[in-house]
Amino acid sequence: MSLVSRPFRFGVNMLAVDTGPSWLDRVRRVEALDYDVLLVPDHLGIPSPWPALAVAATVTERLRVGPFVLNAAFTNPALLARDVATVDQLSDGRVELGVGTGYVRGEFDAAGIEFLPPGRRVDHLAATVARVTTLLTDPEHRPRPVQSRVPLLLGGNGDRVLRMAAEHSDIVGFTAARTGPGGDLQPLSASDFDERVAFARGAAGSRATEIEWNLLLQIVAVTDDPVAEANRLVEEHDLTMSAQEFTDLPSVLIGSAADIAARLVELRARTGISYLTVLEPALEDFAPVIAELRRVDA
Numbered sequence: 001m002s003l004v005s006r007p008f009r010f011g012v013n014m015l016a017v018d019t020g021p022s023w024l025d026r027v028r029r030v031e032a033l034d035y036d037v038l039l040v041p042d043h044l045g046i047p048s049p050w051p052a053l054a055v056a057a058t059v060t061e062r063l064r065v066g067p068f069v070l071n072a073a074f075t076n077p078a079l080l081a082r083d084v085a086t087v088d089q090l091s092d093g094r095v096e097l098g099v100g101t102g103y104v105r106g107e108f109d110a111a112g113i114e115f116l117p118p119g120r121r122v123d124h125l126a127a128t129v130a131r132v133t134t135l136l137t138d139p140e141h142r143p144r145p146v147q148s149r150v151p152l153l154l155g156g157n158g159d160r161v162l163r164m165a166a167e168h169s170d171i172v173g174f175t176a177a178r179t180g181p182g183g184d185l186q187p188l189s190a191s192d193f194d195e196r197v198a199f200a201r202g203a204a205g206s207r208a209t210e211i212e213w214n215l216l217l218q219i220v221a222v223t224d225d226p227v228a229e230a231n232r233l234v235e236e237h238d239l240t241m242s243a244q245e246f247t248d249l250p251s252v253l254i255g256s257a258a259d260i261a262a263r264l265v266e267l268r269a270r271t272g273i274s275y276l277t278v279l280e281p282a283l284e285d286f287a288p289v290i291a292e293l294r295r296v297d298a
Helices: 020-032 049-058 077-090 105-111 118-137 159-168 190-209 226-236 243-247 257-271 280-297
Strands: 009-013 037-040 064-067 097-100 152-156 171-174 177-179 185-187 212-217 219-222 252-255 273-279
Touching: 009 212, 009 280, 020 037, 020 049, 020 280, 037 049, 049 064, 049 077, 077 118, 097 118, 118 152, 118 159, 152 159, 152 212, 159 171, 159 190, 171 190, 171 273, 190 257, 219 226, 219 257, 219 280, 226 243, 226 252, 243 252, 252 257, 257 273, 257 280, 273 280
Parallel strands: 009 037, 009 273, 037 064, 064 097, 097 152, 152 171, 171 212, 212 273, 219 252
Antiparallel strands: 177 185
């Protein structure tokens, strides 16, 4: 069954900030390559999202900006509402807010924050989202964001987070991965991923057509020899799966720009996923795919 879906939209998750001039050049390149959203993750050991996003907004005209995604345990709702509203003002209303539970225990330990069991981290996420939403939509709260509603992205894989996202967020983000026993992310098979999407769409009910559905892509390799590239990547990452199994993962795209675009058109028709996020190493490689998909939506 083909789903009614939105036009494609494209984001890139930037993984490093080095010097000011280098950051500004890379930000401008993101906009020049026709991405829609520039994103910065929230992890210890890399730069803080909000200063990087504020600077990015000053040298771009249409590019939307946001964290992908904030660790709810690392902030306080009142401080988060202040940061969101400030950068929304500086960007003239281009902020999108992504929030999650956090999953890297070592980062909690380094920050001196208790690493709660999964259920309690979800409880904290729910409370944070509810309070931030209330503050950002309160006409008396200062500072005020430019947008009447700052788009909210919630993402994950578990039932509770996906249900929360389906019921309350503007964008539902899929990682196509589950958290393993050691806290590492383990990729989902195609069938497991389709089940997660079906679960979230079912939880959304009548909201399913109002929500924007997002997928984080871990690997993008544009090549005329996908078999050789898949074999190389399996060996490089020391994976315990065949090249074909690797290629079939929902978070992996290997092939020509036209073939990858066709796969994403099929994904959108099947799941409704129209917002695609790549990691910065794929910034240039994914650009021809964007061009192909813009033509599809023209």
